[in-house]
Amino acid sequence: MNRSMNYEKTFIELYNQYSDDLFRFCFARLRDRDKALDATQEIFYKIWNESVKNPGKLQEIQYFRAFMFRIARNTVIDMTRKKTSTPLSYLAHQFDGDNHSNLEPIDIAHTGLNPEQHHVVSEVIENLELLDPHHREILTFRFLHDMSIIDIAEILNISENATSVRIHRALEHARTKLSHLYE
Numbered sequence: 734m735n736r737s738m739n740y741e742k743t744f745i746e747l748y749n750q751y752s753d754d755l756f757r758f759c760f761a762r763l764r765d766r767d768k769a770l771d772a773t774q775e776i777f778y779k780i781w782n783e784s785v786k787n788p789g790k791l792q793e794i795q796y797f798r799a800f801m802f803r804i805a806r807n808t809v810i811d812m813t814r815k816k817t818s819t820p821l822s823y824l825a826h827q828f829d830g831d832n833h834s835n836l837e838p839i840d841i842a843h844t845g846l847n848p849e850q851h852h853v854v855s856e857v858i859e860n861l862e863l864l865d866p867h868h869r870e871i872l873t874f875r876f877l878h879d880m881s882i883i884d885i886a887e888i889l890n891i892s893e894n895a896t897s898v899r900i901h902r903a904l905e906h907a908r909t910k911l912s913h914l915y916e
Contacts (some may be wrong), residue, residue: 740784748777751798755805761873762809772808779804799887804890835843863910868903870879875900 755776759887760769762802777906780801798839819901861869 744781751801755801758805760786768812772812775808776804796884796887799884803888858912864907868906871899871903872907
């Protein structure tokens with residue numbers, strides 16, 4: 734019984750530490766609050782099941798945050814592949830005039846940026862949709878989730894060098910696509 738209480742305590746600590754970041758990650762990709770909550774729940778369900786099946790395996794993971802974001806990425810991919818119908822009443826609610834966007838704003842208020850920098854960062858975040866999904870994903874990992882190149886490489890299952898190259902290419906692509914913000 735002491736062992737299960739220890740698992741529960743560790744699991745609750747993990748949940749408290751990572752749930753908000755994982756929810757934002759899922760929400761940014763799924764654009765639906767309910768689906769993002771479902772995805773976040775599914776991520777922690779998978780982690781719980783893995784810890785019960787293989788108790789020592791989770792302690793062996795070197796980059797745990799990257800491991801969790803890899804599960805999140807795969808869960809989001811699985812959810813987007815599923816063909817589900819959307820009830821008409823839900824669509825009517827989404828576009829009733831009160832809710833113009835499903836995207837929750839990212840809180841950048843406490844970043845220490847001056848007002849001009851804050852404005853530029855806000856515009857860049859709003860215009861991320863102009864980028865293709867692969868560039869948006871790697872830039873989101875690097876700059877919005879403040880992940881290291883090692884963590885991103887672990888999530889994407891590529892080398893650190895390939896990760897650096899992809900970040901550089903995504904930044905070049907972003908500069909081209911978002912150049913109108915600097916004119």
